[in-house]
Amino acid sequence: MANMPSLLSLSLSLLVLFNGCLARQSSEQQFECQINRLNSIEPTSRIQSEAGTTEWWNPNTQQLLCAGVSVFKYQVEPNGLVLPSFTNAPQLVYIIQGTGIQGTVMPGCAETFQESQQRPGRFQDQHQKIRRFRQGDMIALPAGVVHWFYNDGNERLVTVNLLHTANSDNQLDNNPRRFNLAGNPEEEQRRLRRFAQQQIQGSRSEREEMEEEDDEEQDNRPSRKQSSSCNNLLCAFDQEFLAQAFNVDTSLIRRLQEVRGHKGSIIRVRDRLDVVSPPRMEEEEREERQQEQRYRQRHPFARDNGLEETFCAMRMKENIADPERADIVNPQAGRLSTLNRYNLPILNALGLSAERGVLYNRAGTVPQWCINAHKILYMLEGSARIQVVNENGDTVFDDKVEQGQLLTVPQNFAVMKQAGSEGAEWVSFFTNSEAANTPLAGRVSAIRALPEEVVAASYQISREDARKLKFNNEDTFFFTSSRSAKAML
Numbered sequence: 001m002a003n004m005p006s007l008l009s010l011s012l013s014l015l016v017l018f019n020g021c022l023a024r025q026s027s028e029q030q031f032e033c034q035i036n037r038l039n040s041i042e043p044t045s046r047i048q049s050e051a052g053t054t055e056w057w058n059p060n061t062q063q064l065l066c067a068g069v070s071v072f073k074y075q076v077e078p079n080g081l082v083l084p085s086f087t088n089a090p091q092l093v094y095i096i097q098g099t100g101i102q103g104t105v106m107p108g109c110a111e112t113f114q115e116s117q118q119r120p121g122r123f124q125d126q127h128q129k130i131r132r133f134r135q136g137d138m139i140a141l142p143a144g145v146v147h148w149f150y151n152d153g154n155e156r157l158v159t160v161n162l163l164h165t166a167n168s169d170n171q172l173d174n175n176p177r178r179f180n181l182a183g184n185p186e187e188e189q190r191r192l193r194r195f196a197q198q199q200i201q202g203s204r205s206e207r208e209e210m211e212e213e214d215d216e217e218q219d220n221r222p223s224r225k226q227s228s229s230c231n232n233l234l235c236a237f238d239q240e241f242l243a244q245a246f247n248v249d250t251s252l253i254r255r256l257q258e259v260r261g262h263k264g265s266i267i268r269v270r271d272r273l274d275v276v277s278p279p280r281m282e283e284e285e286r287e288e289r290q291q292e293q294r295y296r297q298r299h300p301f302a303r304d305n306g307l308e309e310t311f312c313a314m315r316m317k318e319n320i321a322d323p324e325r326a327d328i329v330n331p332q333a334g335r336l337s338t339l340n341r342y343n344l345p346i347l348n349a350l351g352l353s354a355e356r357g358v359l360y361n362r363a364g365t366v367p368q369w370c371i372n373a374h375k376i377l378y379m380l381e382g383s384a385r386i387q388v389v390n391e392n393g394d395t396v397f398d399d400k401v402e403q404g405q406l407l408t409v410p411q412n413f414a415v416m417k418q419a420g421s422e423g424a425e426w427v428s429f430f431t432n433s434e435a436a437n438t439p440l441a442g443r444v445s446a447i448r449a450l451p452e453e454v455v456a457a458s459y460q461i462s463r464e465d466a467r468k469l470k471f472n473n474e475d476t477f478f479f480t481s482s483r484s485a486k487a488m489l
Contacts, residue, residue, distance in 0.1 A: 033066040033410055038388055038397035040405040043073060047188045049264025051080030052157075054188055059165070059176055060198045063408035067374035067431060068166020070176035071406060074149070076100075076157040080266050081273065082149040083185075088177040089163045089170040090350035091141040094427050096380060098157030099134045101275070105146035109312035130275060136321020138339055138354050138427075140346045143169040146181060150273050160378050162429040167351050175199060178265075180232040185265035189231045230259035318344045320356040320427075333363035333478035334419075341433040353430045359384060362481035364418030366473065367440040373432035375409040377401070384424035386417045401426075414440065441469075443476045 041063070043055035052075050059070040070089075076082060076098070084105075105128055133139060141147050151157040165174045175196040178188065234242065235257045243250040318339055319325065326335035336357045341348035353373070359365070359382075367389075377386075379401045388397040390413055400420070401407050409415045417424070439445040447455060448470045455466035473479060 035062060035066060035390070035396060035410060036394070038063055038407065038409075040397075040399060040401045040407045042405055045191045047185075047191060047264065049185075049266035050261075051263075051268035052076040052082075052266035054265065056176075056191060056195075057406055058198075059174075059195050063410070064376075065174070065199075066410055067376055067408050068164065068174060069374070069376055069408075069429070069431065070163040070165055071376065071378075072161050072163075072176075074157065074159045074161065074266070076149065076151045076159075076266055077268070078151055078154055078156070079269050079272065080151045080157070081269050083183040083265050083267060084146050084148040084181040085265065086144050086146045086179050086181075087141075087163055088143060088172050088179075089165045090143050090167050090352060091161055091163050092350070092352050092354060092429055093139040093141065093159050093161045094354070094356075094378075095133050095135050095137045095139070096158040096160060097135055098151060098155055099132070099153040100149060100151045100157055101130050101273075102133050102139060102149050103128065103130050103147065104141060104316055106312055107145070131316060133317060134319065136319045136356070137317045138320055138344075139317040140344065140350055140352070141316070142346075142350060143167065150269070152273065160427065162352075162376060164350070164352055164431055166431070169350075180265065181234070182232055183265055183267065184230040184232070184259040184262055186231050186262060188265055230257070232259070235259070314346045315344060316346060320354065328477045330363075330475055330478045330480075332360070332480050333475070334359040334423075336477060340435065347433045351431065351433050353433050353435045355428045355430070355435075357424075357426050357428070359417070359419035359424045359478075361421055361423055362419060363423075364479050365416060365477060366442045366445065366475075366479055367414050367416040368437045369412050369414045369440075370409070370430065371412065371436050371438055373430040373435040374411050375415070375435075376429045376431075377407045377409065378427050378429075379403050379405050379407075380425040380427060382422045382424040383420045384417045384426070385420070386415060389414045439477065441479075442473045 041057055041061055044058040045056040047054045047056075055073040055075075057064065057071045059065070064070065074082060084103075109128055131139075149157070149159075163176050164170075165176055173196075176192060178185070178192065180189075234253075239250050239253045239257065242253045242256075246253070320337040320339050322337075323335060326337045328336040334357065336355060338353070338355045339347070340353040347353055357365070364384075381403055383400050383402045386397060386399070386401050386407060387395060388407075388409055390396050390410075396413070397407065440447060442448070450458075450470075452463055452466050452470065455461075455469060456463045459466070459469075461469075
C-alpha cells in the first residue's frame with residue numbers, strides 16, 4: 001500500500017507524457033496542413049541512369065507534406081530495366097506512355113510461371129507472376145514488396161508514381177525510402193537523404209545542406225561494414241554470411257558486391273529480356289477477373305470484396321484510360337474514370353484510389369470537394385485553369401496547371417477547373433481507398449439536395465433564383481462553355 005502514491009504518480013506522469021506526445025503530434029499535423037497558398041509544382045531533382053531518368057518532386061513542399069505523399073516520375077528507354085527494389089510506403093503507378101512487363105514479388109506466393117521446356121545449356125527457370133502493362137494502366141504496389149519494370153516496347157516508357165508515406169503501413173517516417181536489391185543508385189539515394197535532412201533541419205538552405213553532405217561524404221566515409229559502397233542491400237552484408245545464406249561460393253558473392261560503374265537504378269539489358277512471358281494483355285486481364293469472380297462466388301460474405309483472399313491471386317492493375325470504361329460521360333464536356341476498392345480490391349489494403357479525367361475545349365468541372373481524402377492531381381496533357389478555396393472562403397490557388405505539373409488539393413478544400421482551348425487530361429491520386437466527392441452544383445449536388453426555401457433564405461435570393469441554382473445544370477459533374485463558364489477565362 002505504501003507504494004500506491006508513487007505508482008499513482010508514475011501513472012499520472014505517463015498519462016501526461018502520452019497526452020503531450022499526442023498533442024504535439026496533432027499540432028504538427030495541423031501545422032503541416034495550414035495552407036494559405038498553393039502552387040502548381042514541377043520536379044526539382046533529375047537523376048540520370050544508364051537507360052532512363054528518375055525525377056522527384058521535393059517531398060518537403062508544404063502541399064505534399066500536408067497530403068503525406070511523395071511523387072516521382074520514371075522515363076525508361078526501350079530495353080531498359082528498372083532494377084528490383086521496394087519502398088517504405090504503398091505506391092500507385094500510372095503508365096503515361098509505353099508498354100512493358102512488370103513483376104511484383106509477393107511474400108509467400110508460389111512461383112506460378114515456369115518455362116514449358118528446358119532449353120539446351122539453360123536451367124528450367126520458374127518465378128512469380130509477371131504482368132503486362134500498357135498506356136493508361138494504374139498499378140498498385142504494397143509497401144515493402146519487391147517490384148521491377150521492363151520496357152519491351154519501341155517507345156520510351158513514362159510513368160508517374162505516388163508514394164503514400166503517411167500510410168499506416170509505413171512505420172518509419174514520412175521520408176520516401178527506396179530499398180534497392182541490385183545496382184548502384186548512388187545519386188538517387190543521395191537526393192533522398194538530402195530531402196530527409198531538409199525535413200529535419202527545415203530552415204536551412206538546400207545549398208548549405210549539399211555542401212555539408214559533400215564534406216561528410218569526402219571526409220567521413222564509413223567503412224564497408226558500416227555502409228554500402230553501391231547503395232543496395234546485398235553490398236553491406238558480410239560475404240561469408242551471404243555465401244552461407246545462398247549456399248554459393250564467396251567468389252559469386254564478391255562479384256555481386258563489386259558493382260561496376262554508376263548505371264543507376266535503370267539499366268540497359270544487353271539482349272532482350274528473355275523471361276517466361278504472360279499471355280496477351282486481354283487474356284491476362286480476363287483471367288484475373290474470372291479468378292476474382294470465382295472467389296466472390298465461393299465466399300459471398302467475405303469482407304472488403306474479397307480482400308481476405310491472398311495477395312497472390314489479386315489483380316494489381318486496372319486500365320482507366322479506355323473511353324469505354326468511363327464512369328461519367330458528357331459528349332460535349334468530357335469524361336471521368338474512377339478507380340477504388342470496389343473495382344480494384346487491393347486498393348483497400350493500400351488506402352488509395354485514383355481517377356482519370358478528360359475535358360474538351362473550354363469545358364469544366366463543377367465546384368466540389370473530397371470529403372475524406374487529399375487529392376494529388378498530375379496534368380497529363382493540355383492545361384486547365386483551377387481554383388481552390390479553403391474553409392475561410394479564401395482562394396488559395398487560381399492559376400493554370402500545365403502539362404507535367406502537379407497540384408495538391410487538401411481534403412475538404414473546394415476545387416473547380418476549366419480546360420484551355422486544347423482541352424485537358426489529368427490523373428488524380430486520393431489518400432483513401434473510397435474517396436468521395438460532393439459537387440456544389442449539378443444534378444447530384446449539395447445545393448440541389450437542399451430545400452428551395454433553405455437556398456433562398458441562405459443566399460438572400462428569391463425562390464425563383466433558388467430554383468435556377470438547383471435545376472439549371474442537369475449534368476452530374478461537368479459544365480460546357482456557356483456564358484457563365486466563359487467568365488472564368
